[in-house]
Amino acid sequence: MWLYLALVAGMVLCGIQAVRAQRLIVAVLWLAGVSVLVAVILYAMNAPLVSAIELSVGAGLVTVIFVFAIGLAGELTRDLPSLIPRPLAWIVSIVAVGWIGWLLWPAAPAPTDAETVTLQTVLWESRAVDMWVQIALILAGVLGILNLVVDAPAGKEAATLERIATPDDEVAA
Amino acid sequence: MMPALSVQSIQIVFAGIVLLFGIGLVGLMVTRNLIKIVILLQLMAKAAILGMALAGDIAGKPGLGQSLAVTVIVVDTVVAVIALALAVQVQKTWGTLDLNELSTLRR
Amino acid sequence: MLALLIWLAIGLPVLGGLIVAVIGDGREKAQHAVAVGFSAAAAVAALALLPQASGAEAVSVSFGPMFGDLTFVPDGLAVFLAAVATVVGSLAVIFSVDYMAGEAQLGRYYSFVLYFIGAMAALALTGNLFFLFLFWEITALCSYALISFYNDDPKAVAGGIKALIITQLGGVGLLALALMAYAQTGSFEISTFLAAAPGIPTAVLGLMAYGALIAAAAKSAQFPFHTWLPDAMEAPTPVSALIHAATMVNAGIYLLARLYPAFADVPGWRTAVALVGLISALIAALMAIVATDLKRLLAYSTVSQLGYMVYAVGVGGVFASQFHLLSHAVFKALLFLAAGSIIHALGTRDMREMGGVGRRMPFVRNVFIIGAIALIGLPPLNGFWSKELILEEGLLHGPAWAYAIMLVGVALTALYTLRGVSMVFFSQDGGRQAHDAGRAMKISLAILAAGTFATWLFAGSFSRMLAATLPAHGLHELTVGHLAAEVLGAPATYLALGAALVGMAVWQWRGRLPWAARSPGWLAAASESGFGLETINRLTGAATQKAGAILQRTQTGQLNWNIAGMAFGLIAVLIILAWSV
Numbered sequence: 090m091w092l093y094l095a096l097v098a099g100m101v102l103c104g105i106q107a108v109r110a111q112r113l114i115v116a117v118l119w120l121a122g123v124s125v126l127v128a129v130i131l132y133a134m135n136a137p138l139v140s141a142i143e144l145s146v147g148a149g150l151v152t153v154i155f156v157f158a159i160g161l162a163g164e165l166t167r168d169l170p171s172l173i174p175r176p177l178a179w180i181v182s183i184v185a186v187g188w189i190g191w192l193l194w195p196a197a198p199a200p201t202d203a204e205t206v207t208l209q210t211v212l213w214e215s216r217a218v219d220m221w222v223q224i225a226l227i228l229a230g231v232l233g234i235l236n237l238v239v240d241a242p243a244g245k246e247a248a249t250l251e252r253i254a255t256p257d258d259e260v261a262a
Numbered sequence: 263m264m265p266a267l268s269v270q271s272i273q274i275v276f277a278g279i280v281l282l283f284g285i286g287l288v289g290l291m292v293t294r295n296l297i298k299i300v301i302l303l304q305l306m307a308k309a310a311i312l313g314m315a316l317a318g319d320i321a322g323k324p325g326l327g328q329s330l331a332v333t334v335i336v337v338d339t340v341v342a343v344i345a346l347a348l349a350v351q352v353q354k355t356w357g358t359l360d361l362n363e364l365s366t367l368r369r
Numbered sequence: 370m371l372a373l374l375i376w377l378a379i380g381l382p383v384l385g386g387l388i389v390a391v392i393g394d395g396r397e398k399a400q401h402a403v404a405v406g407f408s409a410a411a412a413v414a415a416l417a418l419l420p421q422a423s424g425a426e427a428v429s430v431s432f433g434p435m436f437g438d439l440t441f442v443p444d445g446l447a448v449f450l451a452a453v454a455t456v457v458g459s460l461a462v463i464f465s466v467d468y469m470a471g472e473a474q475l476g477r478y479y480s481f482v483l484y485f486i487g488a489m490a491a492l493a494l495t496g497n498l499f500f501l502f503l504f505w506e507i508t509a510l511c512s513y514a515l516i517s518f519y520n521d522d523p524k525a526v527a528g529g530i531k532a533l534i535i536t537q538l539g540g541v542g543l544l545a546l547a548l549m550a551y552a553q554t555g556s557f558e559i560s561t562f563l564a565a566a567p568g569i570p571t572a573v574l575g576l577m578a579y580g581a582l583i584a585a586a587a588k589s590a591q592f593p594f595h596t597w598l599p600d601a602m603e604a605p606t607p608v609s610a611l612i613h614a615a616t617m618v619n620a621g622i623y624l625l626a627r628l629y630p631a632f633a634d635v636p637g638w639r640t641a642v643a644l645v646g647l648i649s650a651l652i653a654a655l656m657a658i659v660a661t662d663l664k665r666l667l668a669y670s671t672v673s674q675l676g677y678m679v680y681a682v683g684v685g686g687v688f689a690s691q692f693h694l695l696s697h698a699v700f701k702a703l704l705f706l707a708a709g710s711i712i713h714a715l716g717t718r719d720m721r722e723m724g725g726v727g728r729r730m731p732f733v734r735n736v737f738i739i740g741a742i743a744l745i746g747l748p749p750l751n752g753f754w755s756k757e758l759i760l761e762e763g764l765l766h767g768p769a770w771a772y773a774i775m776l777v778g779v780a781l782t783a784l785y786t787l788r789g790v791s792m793v794f795f796s797q798d799g800g801r802q803a804h805d806a807g808r809a810m811k812i813s814l815a816i817l818a819a820g821t822f823a824t825w826l827f828a829g830s831f832s833r834m835l836a837a838t839l840p841a842h843g844l845h846e847l848t849v850g851h852l853a854a855e856v857l858g859a860p861a862t863y864l865a866l867g868a869a870l871v872g873m874a875v876w877q878w879r880g881r882l883p884w885a886a887r888s889p890g891w892l893a894a895a896s897e898s899g900f901g902l903e904t905i906n907r908l909t910g911a912a913t914q915k916a917g918a919i920l921q922r923t924q925t926g927q928l929n930w931n932i933a934g935m936a937f938g939l940i941a942v943l944i945i946l947a948w949s950v
Contacts, residue, residue: 093271097278104282104305108289116301123282127308130275131331136315139328139335143311146339151304158346159297162353171292172362172929178291182284185936188943190280195272199322216329223336230340237347290932299928365926 092133100126113164117155124148275316282309296349296359300342307338371427375441377414378451379491381407382458386483390476397475401466404479408459408486415455415490418448424838426496426560437557442496444838449691449831450493450623453698454616458486460813461611464706467807468607468713478518482608485511489616493623498547499557501624505543505588508617509536515612516604525603532597534910539587539594542580543624549577559627563841566631578632581624582642589621589675591649596906598672599656602664602718606709609664614671614705615698622675622694625682630841633685643683647771650676654781658788659892662718663708666789670744671701673782677759680775686762688832688844693755695831699824700743700752703817707737710806710814711793720792727794730805734794736818741790743821745783745869751825757856757865764861772861776868783872791876828852 100123107119124147131140171178286306293299311331318327353359385407389400421443428441441447462482469475485508492504510533517529551557553573554565566574585591590598601613612618625642632638650673657669674697681690710733711726712718727734743752756779763772806814829848836844847855856862923934 090268090270090274093274097274100278101281101285104285107301107305108285108293113295113297113301116298120301120304123305123308127312130278130312131315134275134315134319135324136328136331139311139315139331142332142335146335147304147308147311151339151342154343154346155297155301158350161350162297162359171294172927173291173933175292178288178933181933181936181940182288182291185939185943186280186284186287189939190276192943193276195269195276195316195320197269198272198320215326216333219329219333223333226337226340230343233344234347237344237351287932287936291929291936294929361928 093130096126096130096133100130113159114156117152117159120155121148121152124151272316272320275312279309279313279316282306282312294361296352296361296364297346299361300345300349303345304338304342307334307342310334310338371418371421371423371443372441374414374418374421375428375443375494378411378418378455379441379487379494381411381414382455382483382485382487382490385411386480386487389479389483392476394474394476397471400475400479401470404462404483405459405466407483408455408462411486411490412452412455412459415448415452418443419452419834422448422834422838424840437497437499437551439500440496440558441491441494442560443494445831445835446623446627446691446839447494447496449695449834450616450619451490453619453695454489454493455486457615457698457702458482458489458611460702460816461607461615461706464610464709464810464813465605465607466809468709468810469605470807472605474518478515478605481511481514481518482611485515485612485617489620492620496559497557498543498550498559498562501559502540502543502547505540505584505620506537508612508620509533509540509588512536512601512612512617515608516601518605518608519603522603524600528597528600528603530914531906531910532601534913535594535597535906536587538909539584542582542584542587546577546580546584549573549580563628563631567634571635574632575635575638578628578635578638579641581628581632582638582645585621585624585679586645587621588624589618589679590672591621591645591676591679592652593902593905595649595653595672596903599665599668602662602668606664606705606712609668610702610705610709613668614701618671618675619694619698622678622682622690625679626687626690629682629687630843639683639685641683643680643767643771646676646679646681646683647774648676649673650680650778651774651781654778654785655892657785658781660785661720663712663720663723663789663793664705664718666720666785667701667704667708670704670782670785671697673778674701674744677756677775677778680767680771681759681762684763684767684771686759686766687842688835688847689755689758689762691835692825692828692831693759695824695827696743696751696755696821699817699820700740700750703736703814703821704740704744706810706813706817707733707740710810711737714804714806715802720789723793724796725794732811733806733814736814737794738790739818739821741786745786745873746779746865747869750821751823752821754825754828754852754856757859757862758852760865761855761859761861764859776864779865780868780872780875783869784876787873787876825849825852 103119103122103126107116107123110116110119124143128140128144128148131137131143283306286302286309289302289305290299293302311334314331314334315324315327318324318330321327349359352364356364358364385403388407389403392399392403394400422445424442424444426440426442428439430439432439462479465478465482469478472478488504488507488511492501492508495501495504513529513533516532517526519525547557550562553569554561556562569577587594590596598613598618602609604613653669653672653676657666657673660666660669674693678690678693678697681687681693711723711730714730715723715726717723739750743750746752746756748754760772760775760779763775826849829846829850829852832844832847835842836846925931
């Protein structure tokens with residue numbers, strides 16, 4: 090139980106830092122931190138496969154793509170005031186999410202159902218349609234990306250962690 | 263394999279999910295940068311992934327919960343990738359990622 | 370077989386509308402052919418339903434637990450109105466082949482007309498109150514689209530919006546009725562509601578009854594909602610004939626007739642209904658006397674005749690009202706289409722510029738006069754029989770003062786009709802060029818004119834069909850022989866004929882009657898303002914559009930506010946859940 094407490098506390102802290110970060114790259118790093126901790130929690134919850142997928146995809150792939158995109162699009166240049174007053178946002182969020190959370194507060198877990206125990210059997214047999222849809226989704230996503238990004242500027246290959254300057258803007262306004 | 267979860271552990275994880283979701287929601291209401299929004303969406307997606315796995319455990323169908331968690335991971339990743347590609351294109355076309363300037367619905 | 374016919378009657382026009390739109394505006398002849406073909410096929414299907422009418426539910430499509438089942442019940446009332454809608458619809462479409470020849474955006478026109486015919490047939494045939502509301506709203510949408518068909522004319526657009534707002538506000542009454550029926554009986558089915566009506570507490574039933582009356586009055590342009598129909602005359606004339614004379618405006622009467630057994634015992638309801646009909650009949654007739662626009666004259670006449678039908682329902686003559694609905698649909702469509710030929714030929718709607726057209730358009734003149742005779746209610750045309758039946762019911766079951774006013778209405782009807790006929794055909798020649806009606810127009814006109822001679826002969830089978838399939842209404846069969854005996858034998862008939870003759874005489878000798886010459890002054894001013902109600906309706910329309918503009922500010926298009934909106938919505942849902950538990 091203490092393990093969970095520590096992991097969850099760490100996760101929430103990383104989340105808060107991700108929201109508060111001024112620079113996008115820093116926010117992405119905190120997001121990666123959240124990913125890692127989620128993966129560990131998933132492992133602790135007897136979901137090793139999901140944990141592996143989350144680690145590689147969430148903490149790996151998504152972070153790399155974010156860095157890519159931020160390199161292409163550039164960082165925030167100034168701190169913009171929010172359109173909604175912050176206190177209002179906090180209150181609405183706390184009330185809405187908190188209330189639902191309180192309504193859904195979990196009690197004791199039900200006994201494990203024998204057929205649906207292993208992820209592999211469920212994934213490939215009962216939820217086969219899910220898998221096909223996901224494959225189609227991934228293909229669609231890849232095609233969409235190619236379509237959108239295919240004429241990216243030449244500086245793409247040189248994007249690294251240190252280069253956080255705005256690229257040449259071809260403002261076609 | 264780790265031992266099965268106790269009630270307190272479930273409650274702790276659930277509280278974590280709720281908090282993470284709420285933080286993401288606050289951030290969505292407050293931020294004005296497109297890429298930041300994608301980051302926050304990813305944050306809420308993490309909460310959803312945990313939520314799916316946890317729900318499976320609570321209902322006694324861990325396999326089902328985990329497969330749904332995998333689905334959420336795939337979907338959210340694809341969404342993030344496409345959203346980022348769109349954001350990059352928006353930046354190239356209009357030179358700004360600020361929501362207020364991009365909003366074209368006039369009052 | 371029954372189910373197939375029902376689906377054909379409803380589905381063929383919708384399918385035709387889609388095909389016409391897909392064909393595109395480049396192929397006009399194909400569009401005309403498709404429209405005529407599909408509407409005629411639907412008419413045949415609906416007519417084939419007539420002998421097979423039964424009170425049992427023929428089709429039932431389940432939509433899940435929330436909306437109940439979409440049921441179609443082909444009882445007498447339903448197939449009758451469906452047949453009227455599809456037959457008059459196909460005749461109007463045939464007329465449009467000539468009238469709308471060469472018009473731009475023909476696909477839009479035909480699509481909406483066909484969708485309207487399908488929706489009207491569905492409205493008539495359905496047995497589920499919620500779906501009745503749905504089809505009711507679809508007909509209102511098609512009506513709006515067709516009134517504003519010439520959408521670069523600001524008057525047409527204004528007329529369309531006005532009609533839409535007024536009928537939609539009335540539709541709220543119907544929705545309230547449907548929801549209350551569901552709350553009381555647990556189902557949207559009309560048959561369930563009619564059976565359960567005696568058990569519903571009077572207060573609720575009263576609310577439902579008056580809600581139905583409001584919806585019907587708004588849809589049928591009765592007092593106090595009568596101002597939208599004259600302004601709807603900006604629509605192309607076949608549309609006016611179909612929607613605003615023969616079918617959509619009858620939906621209100623249909624609603625009242627169908628739900629009559631449930632509401633008949635609500636205190637004051639029948640009197641209110643009769644009163645609404647009465648007032649409409651009277652003031653519309655008064656407004657018609659001073660009208661100068663031919664279509665507005667016919668519009669006022671429609672409101673007036675609908676008033677007669679509503680009055681009939683109010684005094685308990687459900688069959689009489691439906692019988693007059695049949696007659697009116699035929700002769701009013703005839704009058705509108707004939708007027709359409711004249712307007713198409715002369716290029717003007719002002720009657721003062723017509724005059725003398727009778728010599729150049731003999732066919733149209735003759736059919737118009739036939740329609741006018743039916744409208745006045747002279748034998749042996751169908752208008753005579755149905756109007757006399759209504760008046761007789763009124764004399765037997767209604768208060769005497771109401772009957773007297775209706776009698777005055779008959780005189781006024783004769784007056785404005787004769788005035789109209791003489792202004793258009795027999796007075797000083799306006800000098801405009803005119804050609805007689807085209808072939809397609811003549812076909813429709815001829816069929817309708819024949820109808821005015823013939824439809825009253827179906828009284829026997831019609832009443833038998835209604836009596837057999839609508840047990841809740843307590844109707845009895847009335848053979849043609851009985852009808853003739855009743856009408857010819859009743860003193861009410863001769864009173865009415867006398868009134869009609871008085872009305873015609875007043876017009877003929879108006880030169881000799883000084884008071885007749887003077888009164889039009891104040892009458893014209895009063896009718897312009899719709900007897901004061903025009904202001905209210907205009908304000909309502911303006912208020913609705915202002916409210917829309919204010920609410921538009923909530924659609925900021927900014928993500929942050931949208932998310933906040935979602936969170937607010939979530940809180941609202943949770944509050945409602947917490948309250949109801």
